[in-house]
Amino acid sequence: MAPDTSEANDSPAERLLPLYRTMARIRAFENAAExxxxxxxxxxxxxxxxxxxxxxxxxxxxxxxxVAAGICANLTRDDYLTSTHRGHGHTLAKGANITAMMCExxxxxxGTNKGKGGSMHIADFAVGMLGANGVVAAGIPIAVGAxxxxxxxxxxxxxxxxxxxxAINRGPFLEGLNWAKIFxxxxxxxxxxNRYSATTATDAMTAGDGAAARARGIGIPAESVxxxxxxxxxxxxxxxxxxxxxxxxxxxxxxxxxRVKGHVSVDAAAYRDPRELESALEGDPxxxxxxxxxxxxxxxxxxxxxxxxxxxxxxxxxxxxxSAPATEPDxxxxxxxxxxxxxxx
Amino acid sequence: MALMSYAQAACSALAGAMxxxxxxxxxxxxxxxxxxxxxxxxxxxxxxxxxVIDTPISEATIMGAAVGMALTGLRPVVEMRVVxxxxxxxxxxxxxxxxxxxxxxxxxxxxxxxxxxxGIWSGSAAQHSxxxxxxxxxxxxLVVVTPATPADNYALLAAAIECGDPVIYMEHKExxxxxxxxxxxxxxxxxxxxxxRGGTDLTLLSWSxxxxxxxxxxxxxxxxxxxVEVIDLRTIWPWDRETVLESASRTGCxxxxxxAVQAAGFGAEIAATVAEALGIPVKRVGAARIPVGYARxxxxxxxxxxxxxxxxxxxxxxxRGRKRSxx
Numbered sequence: 001m002a003p004d005t006s007e008a009n010d011s012p013a014e015r016l017l018p019l020y021r022t023m024a025r026i027r028a029f030e031n032a033a034e035x036x037x038x039x040x041x042x043x044x045x046x047x048x049x050x051x052x053x054x055x056x057x058x059x060x061x062x063x064x065x066x067v068a069a070g071i072c073a074n075l076t077r078d079d080y081l082t083s084t085h086r087g088h089g090h091t092l093a094k095g096a097n098i099t100a101m102m103c104e105x106x107x108x109x110x111g112t113n114k115g116k117g118g119s120m121h122i123a124d125f126a127v128g129m130l131g132a133n134g135v136v137a138a139g140i141p142i143a144v145g146a147x148x149x150x151x152x153x154x155x156x157x158x159x160x161x162x163x164x165x166x167a168i169n170r171g172p173f174l175e176g177l178n179w180a181k182i183f184x185x186x187x188x189x190x191x192x193x194n195r196y197s198a199t200t201a202t203d204a205m206t207a208g209d210g211a212a213a214r215a216r217g218i219g220i221p222a223e224s225v226x227x228x229x230x231x232x233x234x235x236x237x238x239x240x241x242x243x244x245x246x247x248x249x250x251x252x253x254x255x256x257x258x259r260v261k262g263h264v265s266v267d268a269a270a271y272r273d274p275r276e277l278e279s280a281l282e283g284d285p286x287x288x289x290x291x292x293x294x295x296x297x298x299x300x301x302x303x304x305x306x307x308x309x310x311x312x313x314x315x316x317x318x319x320x321x322x323s324a325p326a327t328e329p330d331x332x333x334x335x336x337x338x339x340x341x342x343x344x345x
Numbered sequence: 346m347a348l349m350s351y352a353q354a355a356c357s358a359l360a361g362a363m364x365x366x367x368x369x370x371x372x373x374x375x376x377x378x379x380x381x382x383x384x385x386x387x388x389x390x391x392x393x394x395x396x397v398i399d400t401p402i403s404e405a406t407i408m409g410a411a412v413g414m415a416l417t418g419l420r421p422v423v424e425m426r427v428v429x430x431x432x433x434x435x436x437x438x439x440x441x442x443x444x445x446x447x448x449x450x451x452x453x454x455x456x457x458x459x460x461x462x463x464g465i466w467s468g469s470a471a472q473h474s475x476x477x478x479x480x481x482x483x484x485x486x487l488v489v490v491t492p493a494t495p496a497d498n499y500a501l502l503a504a505a506i507e508c509g510d511p512v513i514y515m516e517h518k519e520x521x522x523x524x525x526x527x528x529x530x531x532x533x534x535x536x537x538x539x540x541x542r543g544g545t546d547l548t549l550l551s552w553s554x555x556x557x558x559x560x561x562x563x564x565x566x567x568x569x570x571x572x573v574e575v576i577d578l579r580t581i582w583p584w585d586r587e588t589v590l591e592s593a594s595r596t597g598c599x600x601x602x603x604x605a606v607q608a609a610g611f612g613a614e615i616a617a618t619v620a621e622a623l624g625i626p627v628k629r630v631g632a633a634r635i636p637v638g639y640a641r642x643x644x645x646x647x648x649x650x651x652x653x654x655x656x657x658x659x660x661x662x663x664x665r666g667r668k669r670s671x672x
Contacts, residue, residue: 116449123450130453131449133441138436138437141410142409142441148414335450337488339536
């Protein structure tokens with residue numbers, strides 16, 4: 001479940017503990033998924049192994065957990081979320097069912113998407129998570145439409161729209177932000193800047209001052225935050241979400257973080273200077289949150305208990321995914337379309 | 346029964362759907378002012394700017410936002426002006442609208458109608474004159490509709506809005522002003538072809554603007570003693586195999602004519618299916634694989650005229666047909 005952090009008057013420790021739990025859950029989920037994805041796909045010099053439980057490209061958000069946790073702590077279940085190809089963290093933080101998610105990665109009928117989407121298209125509509133997306137920036141127009149729909153229907157729901165640093169160089173970023181602004185839609189745009197567009201450093205590919213500057217250029221208020229400091233992300237998200245709920249229209253948050261793993265799980269990221277990674281790991285969001293908890297006087301045993309609990313959750317999800325039956329082949333013909341469905345050749 | 350233009354018929358169908366369901370909205374460039382062909386005339390006045398939504402020139406986001414609207418409880422009708430412009434939204438159509446229901450395991454449905462008019466629009470040259478229905482028929486998840494008459498534009502647009510899955514609704518760019526009787530009760534349903542003219546010697550299958558060329562060719566053939574059955578396919582996907590196979594088995598040969606480029610056109614799919622199923626002679630007539638040129642002389646090369654279709658029909662009967670031949 002998403003942490004219940006609706007009380008803005010929580011003490012810092014009370015605020016931080018559920019955020020830490022969400023981040024620890026994401027980390028444990030992705031560590032387990034990474035392990036189960038050895039040989040998942042032929043890329044980056046790796047060959048694919050038919051025995052791999054998780055198939056295809058697995059994009060890990062390791063090191064970026066504070067962005068997902070800090071934003072989603074300020075959303076309700078009724079709020080919507082659109083994600084990227086790197087969407088496990090957003091989905092977990094929005095409160096999706098962990099076992100159903102792991103089953104999805106394993107291609108099981110009990111998966112969130114009945115095994116039809118996998119990691120890259122994971123979705124849980126029951127918690128407003130409208131889908132990860134295999135196309136960079138493609139979630140932006142969908143998020144804008146969901147917000148437009150909420151406005152038309154008189155719903156109080158807002159939309160959190162996650163995208164990466166690479167997405168700001170695609171047209172839908174400009175189109176979507178402009179649209180959200182002219183219709184004053186309730187969207188929180190979150191540029192989760194992990195500094196890499198696949199194997200390419202995004203900086204070298206981006207003119208000007210990036211996402212926040214571009215947003216301001218079309219009249220959308222924008223803030224920047226240390227995306228590895230979960231309390232800072234949470235505080236900033238709380239402020240921006242409050243503005244959106246008060247009717248101030250779209251807002252953008254640029255959260256600077258770091259992609260600890262490669263582009264996909266089989267990518268060793270050999271194109272990167274190892275010292276860059278070492279230095280980034282100093283700022284690991286879980287490590288920072290642990291230090292902060294200790295400084296706030298939270299007992300180490302309390303933190304260790306959370307670590308154990310989330311590990312147990314993930315172990316249970318893994319066991320369930322291993323034993324769940326694979327999606328039935330007949331499912332291939334379901335949910336294509338009503339009219340014109342079937343085994344046409 | 347009312348006499349309406351093809352554009353008025355569509356407008357009337359959309360207005361009816363918007364009156365019946367507050368979740369139906371229209372969005373796209375210039376819809377607030379009635380649309381550039383008058384196919385949204387009066388709708389903003391009746392339903393307001395929040396449901397008849399003028400948008401920026403942002404095709405990707407028009408379509409992508411419609412997907413987001415559809416996933417969250419609305420039934421958007423998307424205006425793309427011409428199919429050629431919808432190519433700026435191809436990711437949103439093919440990877441998002443068409444895939445979401447399946448890819449998310451049925452959690453989400455995408456009940457939207459995207460209006461992508463096809464056909465040669467006289468004098469508008471290469472980027473405003475394409476007929477790309479076969480592209481969309483190729484994509485699982487999409488329904489593809491090509492109305493040829495005002496009555497069908499009324500009935501089929503209403504049916505498309507009700508469909509529940511993404512519908513690529515392809516009106517013809519030059520039929521907006523075509524007038525015809527439109528019965529108040531819909532006379533067409535999705536997926537069902539219509540025998541537009543009965544005949545016994547040959548089945549001539551067509552759709553959209555080319556239907557009218559086919560009917561004219563059949564009329565001339567009749568003067569020469571050949572009885573041509575003309576079928577209006579109406580829906581490209583799913584296409585009405587039953588009606589087509591029944592007619593073709595009766596007449597013993599099938600000619601498919603369409604305005605789209607013949608190579609890899611949807612006529613090839615139909616001809617192959619009929620040949621496989623019935624083993625009868627089949628033939629396709631479509632445009633040469635050239636862009637549509639601006640000059641009238643060039644545009645005419647890219648068009649199938651009545652005379653050309655008649656000539657192709659004669660040659661087919663003389664060389665391949667089993668029943669009758671023509672001079």
